[in-house]
Amino acid sequence: xKFNGTEQYVSTDDLxxxxxxxxxxxRPLLVKGxxxxxxxxxxxxxxxxLGLPMLEWNIKSTTKAQQGLYEYDAVSRLRDSQLxxxxxxxxxxxxxxxxxxxxxxxxGKQVLLIDEIDKADIEFPNDLLQELDKMEFHVYETSETxxxxxxPIVIITSNNEKELPDAFLRRCFFHYIRFPDTExxxxxxxxxxxxxxxxxxxxxxxxxxxxxxTPGLKKKPSTSEVLDWLKLLLVEDLDPSDMRRDGKDALPxxxxxxxxxxxxxxxxxxxxxxxxxxx
Numbered sequence: 157x158k159f160n161g162t163e164q165y166v167s168t169d170d171l172x173x174x175x176x177x178x179x180x181x182x183r184p185l186l187v188k189g190x191x192x193x194x195x196x197x198x199x200x201x202x203x204x205x206l207g208l209p210m211l212e213w214n215i216k217s218t219t220k221a222q223q224g225l226y227e228y229d230a231v232s233r234l235r236d237s238q239l240x241x242x243x244x245x246x247x248x249x250x251x252x253x254x255x256x257x258x259x260x261x262x263x264g265k266q267v268l269l270i271d272e273i274d275k276a277d278i279e280f281p282n283d284l285l286q287e288l289d290k291m292e293f294h295v296y297e298t299s300e301t302x303x304x305x306x307x308p309i310v311i312i313t314s315n316n317e318k319e320l321p322d323a324f325l326r327r328c329f330f331h332y333i334r335f336p337d338t339e340x341x342x343x344x345x346x347x348x349x350x351x352x353x354x355x356x357x358x359x360x361x362x363x364x365x366x367x368x369x370t371p372g373l374k375k376k377p378s379t380s381e382v383l384d385w386l387k388l389l390l391v392e393d394l395d396p397s398d399m400r401r402d403g404k405d406a407l408p409x410x411x412x413x414x415x416x417x418x419x420x421x422x423x424x425x426x427x428x429x430x431x432x433x434x435x
Contacts, residue, residue, distance in 0.1 A: 157206055165194065165201040166336075166343045174331035175202060181329055184270075184288055184310035186320075189333030192378025195313040198333075199269035202311065210267040211308075213255040215275045221283030224254040224270075225293050225302075247297050256287060260304040268308040274317045281324035289327050336379060338365065348383055349390065359396035360386055363408050367415075372423055377414040385413040 159175045161167030167175075175198070178185035187195045203210035213224055229250045236244040243249045253261075259268045273281060287293045291304035312328065314320065336344060338361055345357055360382070368376045377385075388410045389399070399409050407424045408414065415421050 159202050159205050162201045162205050164204075164347060165197060166340060166347060167198075167201075168340060171198070171331060171333060174329060178311075178329040179309055182307050184312050184328045186312045186314065186325070186328035186330045187333060188314045188316050188330070190335055190376070190378055191315050192380035193333045193335060194379060195333060196269065196271050199267055199271075199311040199313075202309065203267040206267070206309075208265055208267050208309070209262070210269060211255050211259050212269045212271060214271045215273055215280070217275050217277075219276050219280070221276075221280050221287075222254075224256045224284065225287065226254050226257055226295060227252045228297050251295070251297060256293070257302055259308040260291065260302050262308075263305060265306045266308045268310045270310065270312045272315060273312050274314040274320065278318065278321070281320050285323060285327065335368075341379070341382070344379060345383070345386060349386060352386070352390070355396045356389065356394075356399075357386075359399050360389060363399065364414070367408065367424075370423070370427070374419050374423075375416055377416075381414055381416075385410060388413055 157179055159172060159179070161172060175185060187198060189195055200210060229252065233244055233250045255268065259266045288310060291307055292301055294301050341361060342357060345352065364377065364382050392410070394409060407421070411421070415424065
């Protein structure tokens with residue numbers, strides 16, 4: 157079982173090695189990187205490339221680890237007991253299976269995505285240590301142990317918003333997705349916009365990387381944002397000559413696709429003003 161990328165996803169050599177190493181070691185793959193660098197999409201493409209079903213667990217700030225295992229609805233059971241419902245006698249009627257339970261009980265191998273684990277509180281990763289390591293957990297209400305029939309391929313993403321516990325990191329194979337260089341970005345663009353004019357791509361990427369390298373920028377534009385920008389440039393049918401700016405650091409055409417807060421817009425406006433004043 158080997159992952160070699162797909163036609164829809166440009167996987168660098170080091171990322172491909174990381175995915176296959178995690179599969180061989182049967183350890184979760186922890187993928188970090190800037191937002192918009194394709195971490196979540198990686199899990200979908202691994203699922204597609206290997207022909208495996210995928211389960212997606214999107215983590216929020218309020219998500220608890222227990223929800224990935226199961227949830228017991230004691231309130232509904234109490235209400236049903238008061239109403240004399242027959243189903244109240246079987247506690248299983250009040251247990252809602254979580255994503256890990258579904259992955260564990262599946263007959264075949266699955267890809268399990270735990271997306272943006274760093275959104276949850278600091279105890280969340282620690283609360284999943286044993287379950288992800290031993291691939292089993294105990295259901296106290298029914299006194300049963302749920303064990304994985306087939307060990308799923310677990311891919312965990314993080315935007316690096318907070319540090320993860322060392323004990324958790326030891327159980328993972330780690331990979332950091334570096335921001336794509338110009339050549340890799342051209343490959344990504346070619347996947348999404350086959351046949352796009354090279355001159356337009358060259359001008360767009362020149363401005364894009366210039367923006368990312370501007371000192372004082374609060375939020376650097378990501379891969380997904382440059383793809384959105386290029387889509388708009390194509391819709392507007394702009395030529396490279398139309399994209400030329402009045403000053404070295406003037407705002408780019410359709411800059412709302414790249415600059416996502418007023419501080420960065422004001423930064424470029426100030427730089428443009430200073431560039432005009434120095435002429």
